[in-house]
Amino acid sequence: PARPIFSEQLPVGLQKISSIVAVSSCKGGVGKSTVAVNLAYSLAGMGARVGIFDADVYGPSLPTMVSPENRLLEMNPEKGTIIPTEYLGVKLVSFGFAGQGRAIMRGPMVSGVINQLLTTAEWGELDYLVVDMPPGTGDIQLTLCQVVPLTAAVIVTTPQKLAFIDVAKGVRMFSKLKVPCVAVVENMCHFDADGKRYYPFGRGSGSQVVEQFGIPHLFDLPIRPTLSASGDSGMPEVVANPQGEVAKTFQNLGICV
Numbered sequence: 001p002a003r004p005i006f007s008e009q010l011p012v013g014l015q016k017i018s019s020i021v022a023v024s025s026c027k028g029g030v031g032k033s034t035v036a037v038n039l040a041y042s043l044a045g046m047g048a049r050v051g052i053f054d055a056d057v058y059g060p061s062l063p064t065m066v067s068p069e070n071r072l073l074e075m076n077p078e079k080g081t082i083i084p085t086e087y088l089g090v091k092l093v094s095f096g097f098a099g100q101g102r103a104i105m106r107g108p109m110v111s112g113v114i115n116q117l118l119t120t121a122e123w124g125e126l127d128y129l130v131v132d133m134p135p136g137t138g139d140i141q142l143t144l145c146q147v148v149p150l151t152a153a154v155i156v157t158t159p160q161k162l163a164f165i166d167v168a169k170g171v172r173m174f175s176k177l178k179v180p181c182v183a184v185v186e187n188m189c190h191f192d193a194d195g196k197r198y199y200p201f202g203r204g205s206g207s208q209v210v211e212q213f214g215i216p217h218l219f220d221l222p223i224r225p226t227l228s229a230s231g232d233s234g235m236p237e238v239v240a241n242p243q244g245e246v247a248k249t250f251q252n253l254g255i256c257v
């Protein structure tokens with residue numbers, strides 16, 4: 001879904017972005033950043049102008065997952081704006097590129113830093129800004145959703161039952177904010193070994209979410225050593241292996257957002 005661009009009610013930095021997509025999870029470690037980064041590079045691979053905003057100030061993943069040449073964000077002192085760094089044509093902003101390490105901050109401070117980074121960045125004209133949300137559904141996430149006019153949300157989860165309860169929380173948060181949840185990504189759902197397929201976390205909770213909440217799309221991502229290796233090497237899987245099964249999944253996800 002896209003909204004009319006150049007809307008004047010938006011913070012200046014966001015005015016020329018047509019779709020802002022949140023990638024969200026209710027727990028850490030389920031693969032949210034992996035999905036955000038690969039979704040962004042998949043969209044860019046289809047010809048879109050894309051940015052990634054890593055909103056996880058406590059544990060920013062973007063500096064590990066992509067390797068821009070210039071690892072620091074520059075300031076434009078006259079305009080007081082931040083110039084995103086760039087890798088393979090995708091604009092990147094993360095607290096991890098701000099020249100400070102992991103921060104110890106209280107919630108309101110975190111929200112302030114996130115909002116400042118996001119709204120003062122010179123994103124320019126973008127078709128998509130992918131926002132890698134901080135995990136959870138607390139105040140930081142709510143504040144972020146109120147500042148940023150999200151056009152769609154993608155929820156990432158693993159297949160356990162417990163994860164289902166968490167996903168439900170996420171869906172409720174976005175529906176209260178009138179942001180459509182367009183897809184659930186069930187990550188680490190299976191792996192193949194010795195000619196067999198294994199489902200280490202069980203099956204079925206993704207389809208339960210989709211049915212119960214009327215979310216139009218469900219995508220499965222397998223456990224793949226290449227996915228974690230590409231996350232560590234700074235080269236997203238969809239770029240490293242553009243013809244692979246994972247790249248195809250992200251192309252289909254890209255079409256939904």
Ligand code: ADP
Nearest residue numbers: 028029030031032033034222223224227228231
């Ligand atoms: P989150 O953003 O939810 O904290 P990450 O995307 O950082 O999660 O993923 C956590 C770790 O799991 C990372 O090391 C990542 O490379 C790895 N990982 C995520 N998804 C997969 C997968 N499908 N197969 C293999 N490794 C994965």
